[in-house]
Amino acid sequence: MGRPDRNNEVLQFAGCDTVELAKTFGTPLYVVDEAVIKGKCNEIRQEFLLKHNNTKAVYAGKAFLNLAMCKIIEREGFGLDVVSGGELYLALEAGFPMEDVFFHGNNKNKSELRLAISNNIGRIVVDSLYELQLIEDVAKELNKKVKILYRLTPGVNSHTHKHIVTGRADSKFGLPIKRENILEAVKRAIKCKFVELMGFHFHVGSQIFDNKSHVDSVERVANVMKLVKVELGYVTKELNTGGGYGIFYTHGDLIRPINYFTDAIMEKIIEKCETLDLEIPTIIIEPGRWIIGEAGITLYTVGSVKEIPNIKKYAFIDGGMTDNLRPALYDAKYEAAIANKYIKEKTEIITIAGKCCETSDILVKNLKLPLVEKGDILVVFSTGAYNYSMANNYNNIPKAAVVLISDGNAEVIVERENYADLIRKNKLPKHLEPFV
Ligand SMILES: Cc1ncc(COP(=O)(O)O)c(C=O)c1O
Missing domain, CATH: 3.20.20.10 (Alanine racemase)
Known part of the structure; x- marks a missing residue:
């Protein structure tokens, strides 16, 4: 795995503070060492x-x-x-x-x-x-x-x-x-x-x-x-x-x-x-x-946390099967952690779900984590392979940015898509154009 520093409250990756990376470049974010x-x-x-x-x-x-x-x-x-x-x-x-x-x-x-x-x-x-x-x-x-x-x-x-x-x-x-x-x-x-x-x-x-x-x-x-x-x-x-x-x-x-x-x-x-x-x-x-594969991690921000009493607890992240299709595609398993609570005791079992309109948009099932709250930064490990390359725009969600860390410096190597990118190739046929 890409050199996380386990003694720090905030996960350090390739010499960079992952919470700072999330703040600087936004989430979801692919980070490659x-x-x-x-x-x-x-x-x-x-x-x-x-x-x-x-x-x-x-x-x-x-x-x-x-x-x-x-x-x-x-x-x-x-x-x-x-x-x-x-x-x-x-x-x-x-x-x-x-x-x-x-x-x-x-x-x-x-x-x-x-x-x-x-x-x-x-x-x-x-x-x-x-x-x-x-x-x-x-x-x-x-x-x-x-x-x-x-x-x-x-x-x-x-x-x-x-x-x-x-x-x-x-x-x-x-x-x-x-x-x-x-x-x-x-x-x-x-x-x-x-x-x-x-x-x-x-x-x-x-x-x-x-x-x-x-x-x-x-x-x-x-x-x-x-x-x-x-x-x-x-x-x-x-x-x-x-x-x-x-x-x-x-x-x-x-x-x-x-x-x-x-x-x-x-x-x-x-x-x-x-x-x-x-x-x-x-x-x-x-x-x-x-x-x-092991050179990459993905950072997400936790939004809503949903508890179904005695059944299940979910944390929803700002990405999902659009940036990591593998769990939905072939039940791939991942390790994940809360980057800003990296050495906190793990006290709850929680399932990480994406924001796509699919029941199968689950990134990690039944993960042991410290108390997960909105605004936490979730890190998923070993996402270097077949994540960014399988990224898609389902639900018209823009693709995440990719950052490369070299000698402690983080630089964007693929920019985050915006909404305009998503409709750039759309065309209106003549008969659907607005009346003037
Ligand atoms: C022809 C061929 N070569 C190499 C690879 C690389 O496989 P891996 O990423 O598992 O090393 C693939 C993956 O599908 C492939 O189809």
Whole structure:
């Protein structure tokens, strides 16, 4: 978690007083500690990139992406995974080196592919043969050669919420690992004049604490590498093993160092390549949550407190499922505290509810807190990943601001939306315009 100081009455985060942050920038407020991001990147460098030859790290931008984050990731020397034309556009605007960008997604359209290919994207991770044909057509039109990986569905299950499992045989992502499928896909890619097949990709899911599904997937994909070598003489140059490494949200979550996953992946690939007589490809990892999740907190102001005698007590906050969709989407759990009563004794059980018009707009259930009163600042921990990036305008609620703390200085990196932002794209058809 992002370095809270537990000895202070007011929660300090990354060297800043959280109540002051709330006063200065307003709430709800996403606060991100740059030092935590850099620390995570450094751990990846020490424990993966410098430890194993021929490896690459790519940050999965879907977890949290904006111009500042692109710059941090670029300075760390990592690649970037984008999953839509919008994320790609952001990376372009940030001046991110395009040769280090991986373009994912199960239904990329022609205009997204055009944007990617015309800007010399590093890799496109291809989800289907339909997409292969689109890429070949666009690349031909632009007279460019595009490097691709095939996304494979390894057919493994991961122990995480069912909505964030992606490696199972029935997944919407990737090509199923079946002999005929694979041979057909590789043959077709080899035949393409404007495409260069670099290898394979898999991603088994998110918030995973056990390395088994990664290791089992490496085993299966290594068998694919052997198959295509024997049958088609195709040598796999790259294997992207996705992300998915779990982080701390609530007590009981295991905190895994990066090498718990990466050492196991490397051991398996080396062992398989030896036994199957294969060259070891470049191994790529693609974590998102693991890099940014624990670097973020969200601050809210408590408004009304509602007690239903002998049944339940609620504290209502000035945000909710618009800034953190995960509890409503897949029952995600969080730790939270009252920032201005950080070391006060916890005397009540209370449920934190948002301000949206949905019963499921509950952020944290049955939380133990000191007496909660209007005006208190609630802090939710580990909100760096998939909070801001999933923020939405349900109920026409403006999106919260994002503040980055670097060396004790807090700066806005994404401004708070206002009401005018919310209706900027509205248009009145002629027949509804006011009479003059
Ligand atoms: C293809 C791909 N790579 C990487 C990630 C990052 O996952 P995580 O944030 O769990 O590391 C995702 C997340 O959905 C993904 O779909």
